[in-house]
Amino acid sequence: MSNGTVIVTGASRGIGEAISRELAAAGFRLALVARSADRLAALAAELGPGGEVQAFPGDISDFEDVQRIVKEVHEKFGDIYGLVNNAGMTRDGLFMRMSPENWQAPIDINLGGTFYFTRAVAPIMMRARIGRIINISSVIGLTGNAGQANYAASKAGIIALTKSVAKELGSRGITANAVAPGFIATDMTADLPEKVQAVMLGQIPLKRFGEGKDVAGVVKFLLSQEASYITGQTLVVDGGMVM
Numbered sequence: 001m002s003n004g005t006v007i008v009t010g011a012s013r014g015i016g017e018a019i020s021r022e023l024a025a026a027g028f029r030l031a032l033v034a035r036s037a038d039r040l041a042a043l044a045a046e047l048g049p050g051g052e053v054q055a056f057p058g059d060i061s062d063f064e065d066v067q068r069i070v071k072e073v074h075e076k077f078g079d080i081y082g083l084v085n086n087a088g089m090t091r092d093g094l095f096m097r098m099s100p101e102n103w104q105a106p107i108d109i110n111l112g113g114t115f116y117f118t119r120a121v122a123p124i125m126m127r128a129r130i131g132r133i134i135n136i137s138s139v140i141g142l143t144g145n146a147g148q149a150n151y152a153a154s155k156a157g158i159i160a161l162t163k164s165v166a167k168e169l170g171s172r173g174i175t176a177n178a179v180a181p182g183f184i185a186t187d188m189t190a191d192l193p194e195k196v197q198a199v200m201l202g203q204i205p206l207k208r209f210g211e212g213k214d215v216a217g218v219v220k221f222l223l224s225q226e227a228s229y230i231t232g233q234t235l236v237v238d239g240g241m242v243m
Helices: 014-025 037-046 063-078 101-127 149-173 195-204 212-223
Strands: 005-009 028-035 054-055 082-085 131-136 175-183 236-238
Touching: 005 014, 005 063, 005 101, 014 028, 014 082, 014 212, 028 037, 028 063, 037 054, 037 236, 054 063, 054 082, 063 101, 082 101, 101 131, 101 149, 101 175, 131 149, 131 212, 149 175, 175 212
Parallel strands: 005 028, 005 082, 028 054, 082 131, 131 175, 175 236
Antiparallel strands: none
């Protein structure tokens, strides 16, 4: 299915950009989604000068906007084979000092956006009787983390949502799996203090931080025919940090 159409959210930077590059190189038609329209358009032009990679900017926390995006992708490319729900954000702070607004923001983007896109593409995949849904969670969704109660809750919710979707859509030939990255070197993690990064590195048996391509390779595998009997699972990509 390497010529199928795949939607990648949060595609303009970090893990999403790495996934987009990996899938474009594998021959997938890509619909790249993010808020940053200029950055997204530049990446689409670089990866798919022949039109096989297109930018679809929008707000993943807005259900109506997500419906619009999926409709446009369907009209442009036809059936949608894969969905990679990658877009995410953090709003860190101690639980006891966290405002309702800061609690809600990661829930709306991380969990809400995943639900909205999955809900929008499901009818298309069901009619085709094939589909691959891949949700990017986090090891924090498995372990929790001080100062990230909102982020942890959103990522744990993604795992539970993935399992429920796998059970509901499996009879239609659709798989749903989650990928839980550990410490991946991105613009977001680069802002962490060096002392924090040193502590994190000490917890990783492989003694290196992950790269976007480490996650992208797992996503590509889950889109492949070889992964057609894997569903409802969470694949941890963390260098052994969580065992």
